[in-house]
Amino acid sequence: MAKRIVAGTDRGVFTYDRDVNGGWQFGKHALPGWRVDSVVQLPGGRMVAGAGHFAYGTTIRHSDDDGATWTQAGRTPSFEDGPMPVLPDGTTRKLDAIWTIVPGGPANPNALYAGTDLAALFRSDDGGETWDEVMGLQHHPTRPYWAPGGGGMCLHTILPHPTDPNQLRVAMSAIGFMETTDGGTTWHTRHEGIREIETGQPVSEVARCVHGVAAHPDDPDRLFMQFHFGVFRSDDGGKAWRTIENGLPSTFGFPIVVTRSGAVLIIPLLADLQRYFVDGRLRVYRSTDGGESWGAVTAGLPQANYYGGVLRGAMRTDLETGEVVFGTNHGEMFHSADEGQTWTQLPGRLTRIMYVSLA
Amino acid sequence: MARATLEVPSLLREFIAGAPGTVPTFEADSLADVMSAMRRAFPKLAPHVWDETGALRKHVHVYVGEWNVRWPDVPDDAWHDGVRVRVTMAVSGG
Secondary structure, rough: OOOOEEEOOOEEEEEEEOOOOOEEEEEEEEOOOEEEEEEEEEOOEEEEEEEEEEEEEEEEEEOOOOOOOOOOOOOOOOOOOOOEEOOOOEEEEEOEEEEEEEEOOOOOOOOOEEEEEEEEEEEEOOOOOEEEHHHHHHOOOOOOHHOOOOOEEEEEEEOOOOOOOEEEEEEEEEEEEEEOOOOOOEEEOOOOOOOOOOOOOHHHHHHEEEEEEEEEEEEEEEEEEEEEEEEEEEEOOOOEEEEEOOOOOOOOOOOEEOOOOEEEEEEEEEOOOOOEHHHHOOEOOOOOOOOOEEEEOOOOOOOOOOOOOOEEOOOOOOOOOEEEEEOOOOOOOOOOOOOOOOOEEEEOOOOOEEEEEEE | EEEEEEOOOOHHHHOOOOOOOOOOOOEEEOOOHHHHHHHHHOOOOOHHHHHHOOOOOOOOEEEEEEEEEEOOOOOHHHHOOOEEEEEEOOOOOO
């Protein structure tokens, strides 16, 4: 069983710790006053968080004492100090948020990746103390035509390959899904079968508002995508996609996860303008046949007059234990011990939950 | 050359922390040099006060004594030994 749930919220980091009875108890509140868009606890115990503030900007911090004290990275992700502070058109790149922080996985065990707004990828090889931008992504020929989505122009999803250290996939809003197979030097869009959206940009190759992508734990080329109105599957690493929407009340949502046995979980929202649970019922939609069909999970979830949402980074699964956790934008945290079949609401109510992770 | 004390909001205090009980200070040659001298003296504070263009962040003010460095015609003698420099967050309603 996971020992800790770590949540990034618009008012700091909150943790829940496993108690002696196997339940969850409220743990710590750290970095109050900071908007924590992303936070993870690494296997060695270090917490790494992307913390920002509307007035004071965004940096990465780390903590080696379970969140009691934090240290700002010695070289935090920055465009100003990197090789491309200004875009070729003269626009200064500004860093607004650290949208996600992802360990490199078994193929790159010492690596940490961070995805940012403005859309960019950073890598650290020293536990989050120093960060360097993966510049190849910015040299993609479509770069002048990247456009933001409603949440900004963010790189929000990072999928390291489990065995190939040179392969990495990322998703950006409202740009699309890209892959590198040479360690980040060159990148390729992977959009065949995904419908275009109107970003207003002239290059349709990058007019894809991808909300989230998850890989099957046993097959990194089997991918599942939550799109801006659309749910897709690819069986060839993203080269081709097809819709998997049969039985869904809405094809709009943000998070998507695949559990250790391959169950796919999403949380449809009424959209585009409303962006809350359909019919005021918090239902997780779960597929155990790779998206061919979906069933609503309601056990343990509020089913009346419940008008919240779940943000992109606020759902996570643990591939070892099968646990799943998600937090709502109203601050409620839900945990499943059985890969999303039943849910339990955790005690307390936090602030707007932007990101969750299990440790 | 003059030496100033620096005060920042509680949220930013960890980025200028020195020895316990000490008041953070920094030196600058002149009023024109204050911003760059602060950046050099407190590099971990820098990303929270200035943006990527080197400009003060939109909702951040820096006062040298009673003078906001954004104001026009701040007199040169605002910068003097012992002056208090304050970083504040703009009060923008709410």
